[in-house]
Amino acid sequence: MGRFSGKTAIVTGGASGIGYAIVEALLQDGAKVAIADLNKDKLAELEKLHAGSVIGRVTNVTKEADIEALVAQTVDAFGGLDFAFNVAGASKPGMIVDQSEADWDFTVDLCLKGVFLSVKHEAKYMKDHGGGAIVNVASLNAHVPMFYGAAYSSAKAGVEMLTKNAALELAQHQIRVNAILPGLVATPLTNGLTSVDAINEAYMERIPMRRAAQPSEMAGPALFLVSEEASYVNGASLIVDGAWAVTGYPDLSKFL
Numbered sequence: 001m002g003r004f005s006g007k008t009a010i011v012t013g014g015a016s017g018i019g020y021a022i023v024e025a026l027l028q029d030g031a032k033v034a035i036a037d038l039n040k041d042k043l044a045e046l047e048k049l050h051a052g053s054v055i056g057r058v059t060n061v062t063k064e065a066d067i068e069a070l071v072a073q074t075v076d077a078f079g080g081l082d083f084a085f086n087v088a089g090a091s092k093p094g095m096i097v098d099q100s101e102a103d104w105d106f107t108v109d110l111c112l113k114g115v116f117l118s119v120k121h122e123a124k125y126m127k128d129h130g131g132g133a134i135v136n137v138a139s140l141n142a143h144v145p146m147f148y149g150a151a152y153s154s155a156k157a158g159v160e161m162l163t164k165n166a167a168l169e170l171a172q173h174q175i176r177v178n179a180i181l182p183g184l185v186a187t188p189l190t191n192g193l194t195s196v197d198a199i200n201e202a203y204m205e206r207i208p209m210r211r212a213a214q215p216s217e218m219a220g221p222a223l224f225l226v227s228e229e230a231s232y233v234n235g236a237s238l239i240v241d242g243a244w245a246v247t248g249y250p251d252l253s254k255f256l
């Protein structure tokens with residue numbers, strides 16, 4: 001019997017990286033999990049691997065009908081919905097002066113509208129069934145801009161505010177909504193960048209812990225936020241970044 005036995009969770013973007021680490025941690029704690037992702041093969045594999053505890057649903061989080069169906073199918077399969085982790089995200093990078101409207105729309109739709117649609121339908125169910133807890137995955141880029149990242153950083157800042165707005169509106173329904181803001185996490189999303197030595201070094205210069213996080217290091221904070229231990233944490237942004245956010249000032253230590 002884990003701390004979440006009898007509980008059901010949705011994890012969007014749960015077929016890879018941070019989302020999958022959250023799925024694994026939920027299963028370990030006894031929850032049933034509905035994984036929503038575009039990766040059909042991986043979903044089928046995970047359904048088989050965790051038969052009885054996982055359903056995988058091909059879901060595009062930017063499509064409202066997909067999210068509505070996801071919530072309905074989760075409730076059908078497991079009898080309720082207690083937690084949701086809105087993790088799906090990616091970006092098409094570009095400098096502002098070069099970025100196409102289509103690439104902007106892709107990034108903002110996926111990272112921000114996808115979270116809005118997810119929260120909307122998860123909360124719609126939860127508010128009529130005793131409440132719940134939702135965690136949205138934003139990014140340190142909600143606070144810190146990056147070259148080629150205007151669309152992504154803007155969308156992630158939007159996710160942070162959407163989280164606060166949702167907490168404000170949903171507290172009356174016993175639904176808590178919080179965000180985690182990861183720094184650098186070793187996943188397929190970042191492997192392309194960090195596999196280039198010079199880029200990896202530039203990251204490490206900024207990150208006091210001098211390493212990327214493993215995806216599992218995001219799962220602990222995310223699960224804490226839905227747990228009873230966090231029963232009064234609502235509308236919060238939990239930065240999980242190895243102290244990266246505090247390195248705004250140049251590193252003078254090498255000169256002392």
Ligand SMILES: NC(=O)c1ccc[n+]([C@@H]2O[C@H](COP(=O)([O-])OP(=O)(O)OC[C@H]3O[C@@H](n4cnc5c(N)ncnc54)[C@H](O)[C@@H]3O)[C@@H](O)[C@H]2O)c1
Nearest residue numbers: 013016017018037038060061088089139182184185187189
């Ligand atoms: N990796 C990092 O360093 C980092 C840092 C900060 C924030 N994040 C955020 O964490 C989240 C997860 O990132 P990750 O690094 O685990 O990436 P990842 O690429 O490993 O996983 C993302 C998953 O989302 C799925 N996905 C993509 N588009 C989708 C859509 N339209 N509908 C449903 N699923 C979709 C993908 O198929 C994939 O399984 C993202 O929101 C990302 O912006 C990541």
